[in-house]
Amino acid sequence: MSVTAAKGFQAAGIAAGIKENGNPDLALVVNTGPRRAAAGVFTSNRVKAAPVLWSEQVLKAGELTAVVLNSGGANACTGPKGFQDTHATAEKAAEVLDIGAGEVAVASTGLIGVLLPMDKLLPGIEKAARELSEHGGEKAAIAIKTTDTVHKTSVVTRDGWTVGGMAKGAGMLAPGLATMLVVLTTDADLDSATLDKALRAATRTTFDRVDSDGCMSTNDTVLLLASGASGVSPGYDAFAAAVRAVCDDLGQQLIRDAEGASKDIRVEVINAATEDDAVEVGRSIARNNLLKCAIHGEDPNWGRVLSAIGTTRAAFEPDRLNVAINGVWVCKNGSVGEDRDKVDMRYREVHIVADLAAGAETATIWTNDLTADYVHENSAYSS
Template identity: 55%
Template sequence: MTVTAPQGFRSAGIAVGLKSTGKPDLALVVNDGPQRASAVVFTTNRAQANPILWSRKSAQGGPAHAIVLNSGGANCFTGDFGYETTRLTAEAVASAIGSDDAERILVCSTGLIGTGDQVFREKIVGNVPALAAALAADDTSAAAAILTTDSVEKTAVHAGEGWTIGAIAKGAGMLAPGLATMLVVITTDALLDSDALDSALRGATSLSFDRLDSDGCMSTNDQVTLLASGASGVTPDEAVFAAALAEVCDSLAGQLQADAEGSSHDIDIEVRGAASAADAVEVGRSVARNNLFKAAIFGNDPNWGRVLAAIGTTEAAFDPYSVDVSFNGVRLCHAGAPDRPVDECDLTPRRTHVAIELFAGEHSATIRTNDLTHEYVHENSAYSS
């Protein structure tokens, strides 16, 4: 179990024909309470899909009762018809689960942008009753129903003292912050109000999903949702809950990184000795988005010069001629000059660690990214054909 590991939740995932593969493509997670609370973080892309527009409005009106998610179509840039499809989906779910307010139903979609017709609508709305009938407290199918180009399901569970957190996620491409490209549903049976959930969720996402930058591309459909049922009757210390939630989000971010489209290296860029946390993030992100660096890692080439060139484009406070750079534990650059021979560094393992020491302060941050491969280019060159 994942999102149904906490008490007070049921979920389901079924195939309705949105995907040509016949795999599950419509999911539903219902919060049965007894005391519902929720928090949501959305993409900061100005171009937003119809489900995001709906869910933003819904989230302002009170705690969510349920969230319905489809893969196989983003329902983005589909005009008034697409927004109406989202509204009808929420209304169908509300009716099927006995909710008296469709605006308490969050909606998420993922897939190709610009597609969505009457057939798409009918496959979703018409199959909501069957989806609701499949709801179960021991369900394991919802995690598969939200996947697109993902090769594996992404889940996490944390057991607290009398309370639990469960989560599912999707994401393999367009992974960049604000929010990192994904759909995530997190559930907990802890007894917490929406304000406490919002604070914990924003703190957790800022240290995990917002530091995942696989390809620098931000989606139109990103949404991370946290639902609380209060079914455990336990109110954890808010700091303890926030730490546990951060752990769950960090696990999911790592799983997203490991499944990034076409990648052959998972790269952790650790920036140390920064004047501020913001500087550390800016420096790490400048490397994560540098195609020359990413291509070098694909070729198992520890080209530390590309790291220095990348970080030199930032406005962070540091002296480029005092920086150290290490690849997989081998310091190749010291004080802005060559140190150890590059042939001492082995970049053949998938897991790659790059350490950048700025000597400008006491702050640090790690940005997750991936290399740039032939497979990534091929997969995305034929995505819509």
């Protein structure tokens, strides 16, 4: 279903030959209208890939007709030639779809610092255009995979309108955003300002709180396109909730497919003085390599949780901190709590609660354990 679950969209996913192994590597998503409203959120990394710089520009008009996405190369740190390549990609899509290049967003993922094989990518766009279909969402989702072991899609249907989407991402997952390419589509009849507001609200508490390995990508892109084809204009709250639900679902799928992970860790920070404090503490815990190794070893090492909390600026008193792992309060008042042998860590899901005892705010960060498989996968990625 993916990006073609909503009415007014076509998509395709093909093998253009960008990846040497012949796997699908090029996706095309087209909004057939009647509306072409769009919004986007991009990486906060200051080293931005060429397609990010391009797509940020074209989105300023609040309209998109098509998105070209490729795996097999990030087109990041590729200089003026890389930007020219992104421009040529948009021009080619514009030509075959008979639209303007300014209506085409581009997203790329793969190795940094390598130019894309344009002699394969440009003919691939022609091929993808020929295969555009209202049932092409699944193939598009497959074509944007890199080290993903599964493709990720999600759909929410409401009274006469739908929000659907696809995502890729498995490594380099960290906030701002969790490294990913995401395209969401809806047939709701809404303007770009409404899309933008709903998308920013959704990503702030979903993708931005997925932190697999603390590494922030140069290419993160989340796009939301609205065709208006349902003829329904839902209220903002209902629409924002649907967008959030799809983002949340896709974010969870990203974490479950994180490179080398054997545990999915939900870090819930409670009783913080502010939401910012809760997020800062959650991230500090989620990024602590020693804790991530301990969780991998099924060791409820709460000392490493406290050590991570201690590095933050959040409001708390060390002797009032409490920590639960999988429901057992192993740390009470900053010291030894319930028997750690009671903690059952056999399952993939791990739930850490950090109680700051400093207020009433809360935040949840999602992360993984750190494993030898993660090391193996990422020490061999470009070799």
